[in-house]
Amino acid sequence: xxxxxxxxxxxxxxxxxxxxxxxxxxxxxxxxxxxxxxxxxxxxxxxxxxxxxxxxxxxxxxxxxxxxxxxxxxxxxxxxxxxxxxxxxxx
Amino acid sequence: xxxxxxxxxxxxxxxxxxxxxxxxxxxxxxxxxxxxxxxxxxxxxxxxxxxxxxxxxxxxxxxxxxxxxxxxxxxxxxxxxxxxxxxxxxxxxxxxxxxxxxxxxxxxxxxxxxxxxxxxxxxxxxxxxxxxxxxxxxxxxxxxxxxxxxxxxxxxxxxxxxxxxxxxxxxxxxxxxxxxxxxxxxxxxxxxxxxxxxxxxxxxxxxxxxxxxxxxxxxxxxxxxxxxxxxxxxxxxxxxxxxxxxxxxxxxxxxxxxxxxxxxxxxxxxxxxxxxxxxxxxxxxxxxxxxxxxxxxxxxxxxxxxxxxxxxxxxxxxxxxxxxxxxxxxxxxxxxxxxxxxxxxxxxxxxxxxxxxxxxxxxxxxxxxxxxxxxxxxxxxxxxxxxxxxxxxxxxxxxxxxxxxxxxxxxxxxxxxxxxxxxxxxxxxxxxxxxxxxxxxxxxxxxxxxxxxxxxxxxxxx
Numbered sequence: 001x002x003x004x005x006x007x008x009x010x011x012x013x014x015x016x017x018x019x020x021x022x023x024x025x026x027x028x029x030x031x032x033x034x035x036x037x038x039x040x041x042x043x044x045x046x047x048x049x050x051x052x053x054x055x056x057x058x059x060x061x062x063x064x065x066x067x068x069x070x071x072x073x074x075x076x077x078x079x080x081x082x083x084x085x086x087x088x089x090x091x
Numbered sequence: 092x093x094x095x096x097x098x099x100x101x102x103x104x105x106x107x108x109x110x111x112x113x114x115x116x117x118x119x120x121x122x123x124x125x126x127x128x129x130x131x132x133x134x135x136x137x138x139x140x141x142x143x144x145x146x147x148x149x150x151x152x153x154x155x156x157x158x159x160x161x162x163x164x165x166x167x168x169x170x171x172x173x174x175x176x177x178x179x180x181x182x183x184x185x186x187x188x189x190x191x192x193x194x195x196x197x198x199x200x201x202x203x204x205x206x207x208x209x210x211x212x213x214x215x216x217x218x219x220x221x222x223x224x225x226x227x228x229x230x231x232x233x234x235x236x237x238x239x240x241x242x243x244x245x246x247x248x249x250x251x252x253x254x255x256x257x258x259x260x261x262x263x264x265x266x267x268x269x270x271x272x273x274x275x276x277x278x279x280x281x282x283x284x285x286x287x288x289x290x291x292x293x294x295x296x297x298x299x300x301x302x303x304x305x306x307x308x309x310x311x312x313x314x315x316x317x318x319x320x321x322x323x324x325x326x327x328x329x330x331x332x333x334x335x336x337x338x339x340x341x342x343x344x345x346x347x348x349x350x351x352x353x354x355x356x357x358x359x360x361x362x363x364x365x366x367x368x369x370x371x372x373x374x375x376x377x378x379x380x381x382x383x384x385x386x387x388x389x390x391x392x393x394x395x396x397x398x399x400x401x402x403x404x405x406x407x408x409x410x411x412x413x414x415x416x417x418x419x420x421x422x423x424x425x426x427x428x429x430x431x432x433x434x435x436x437x438x439x440x441x442x443x444x445x446x447x448x449x450x451x452x453x454x455x456x457x458x459x460x461x462x463x464x465x466x467x468x469x470x471x472x473x474x475x476x477x478x479x480x481x482x483x484x485x486x487x488x489x490x491x492x493x494x495x496x497x498x499x500x501x502x503x504x505x506x507x508x509x510x511x512x513x514x515x516x517x518x519x520x521x522x523x524x525x526x527x528x529x530x531x532x533x534x535x536x537x538x539x540x541x542x543x544x545x546x547x548x549x550x551x552x553x
Contacts, residue, residue, distance in 0.1 A: 001220035001240065001324050001344065006262045008139045008236035028137025033235045041323040042220045048470025052323045054220030056467065056510065058227035059129055060122065061208050061354070063505040063541060064467055073543065081135060 066091035098204030100128020102393025102408035109412035205395035216318030221325035225348030240344025274312035284444025359535035382411025457521035468504020480522035
């Protein structure tokens with residue numbers, strides 16, 4: 001899944017890492033936006049072996065966008081703002 | 092008197108405004124960082140917040156609501172970014188979580204304005220990255236300036252289908268298909284009643300007309316077949332048209348949704364009885380027109396108490412606050428209450444027509460192939476739930492939803508059945524051969540969403 005930036009896409013750049021790899025995002029991105037616009041493709045793998053997941057409701061209800069942020073633990077990527085320097089792992 | 096209002100969307104804002112005008116200072120809790128509800132959710136501060144661009148025809152209404160929201164913050168015990176994970180009606184206590192810290196809010200009266208989320212029907216392939224709810228597609232655009240993909244198809248029914256497709260096309264997205272599972276004939280039959288809706292109906296027609304005029308592929312009366320994918324993404328969408336012919340479109344994202352369902356978990360935990368609303372095809376907490384419930388001191392307003400939309404939610408929020416004040420012995424403006432009652436009654440009639448024009452496609456859920464994933468949280472497939480309805484099921488057949496949950500884990504996952512519950516009920520009812528309102532509903536459980544088990548109480552934090 002690749003989010004496409006359609007407007008307001010010239011915001012200041014921030015840098016985070018996903019699984020140790022650098023990933024560029026923009027100030028004001030949620031973690032979900034940062035990762036899925038930045039080319040991560042997916043956010044987590046289903047625990048039941050049925051494949052990758054990348055969120056579904058974007059309003060904090062479905063719990064299908066969980067990722068792990070160093071120092072914060074497990075968060076919903078859709079409801080967490082990305083910050084410069086964040087270190088993220090797939091959920 | 093201690094009053095708490097849960098939710099800062101259209102219903103919560105108008106409720107708080109009414110309470111503050113009467114001299115109260117309610118505790119006001121909202122899960123989002125800056126209120127507004129889902130419909131008028133504001134982007135983070137780093138993004139452009141131009142109301143006309145974000146809310147279109149609703150810009151004036153959104154701006155008015157935001158202005159009131161901001162004006163009320165200092166006049167209340169405003170607690171944004173605060174999730175109410177449990178309510179205990181016996182001791183009148185809310186249990187909350189704010190940035191990892193627990194707290195309690197005690198109340199004499201509480202008004203629950205907890206909103207709604209998308210109602211979906213699973214489609215084979217719907218767990219692929221690139222498939223989101225219609226509401227999610229709109230939130231991505233509205234609050235993040237992003238489309239859910241580059242070539243986007245929309246599948247579902249109801250006003251949001253046309254609105255979101257229109258918003259995407261206007262924002263420069265490549266909308267490759269808009270697929271309505273409702274037939275043209277069903278919508279035409281409801282058209283007379285829809286005329287009551289005036290501006291709302293006219294806006295809907297405008298979006299559809301605009302999409303047609305811009306050559307966007309529209310198909311009505313469709314039957315979804317599958318969302319295709321490879322690796323970690325969507326590659327296409329298959330459906331059958333109204334004449335049964337196979338159709339397909341290449342796409343990298345699909346937004347799906349069939350109306351809304353109430354987020355009524357707190358009302359459930361408060362012990363408020365529910366009834367099946369056949370028109371909405373949703374279980375809704377019981378309340379009177381003013382928002383009173385049978386549980387003393389507990390009031391409901393907005394979509395969390397039954398889907399009515401944002402304009403109705405504003406009216407209902409104000410009305411429920413008046414009911415609360417009246418019950419507390421305050422003198423309220425009877426003419427204003429009567430005006431709100433008339434407006435709510437009229438809006439209810441339009442809602443009936445709207446629901447008839449886009450009924451929940453129960454047959455699509457009931458007819459899903461056995462190997463389709465039903466419960467995203469538990470990776471559970473349709474056939475596993477169907478099997479629990481059979482006489483020969485080892486534990487004995489599951490005659491209702493909560494037994495089926497215990498047997499199969501349907502709705503036991505971390506979303507508590509918010510996403511799959513509506514479709515699961517149709518599948519179980521069809522397999523049992525009974526009406527869907529005869530098998531009950533998934534009961535709410537605290538915490539109503541997952542919370543960290545390590546969260547310390549506030550007094551333990553230095």
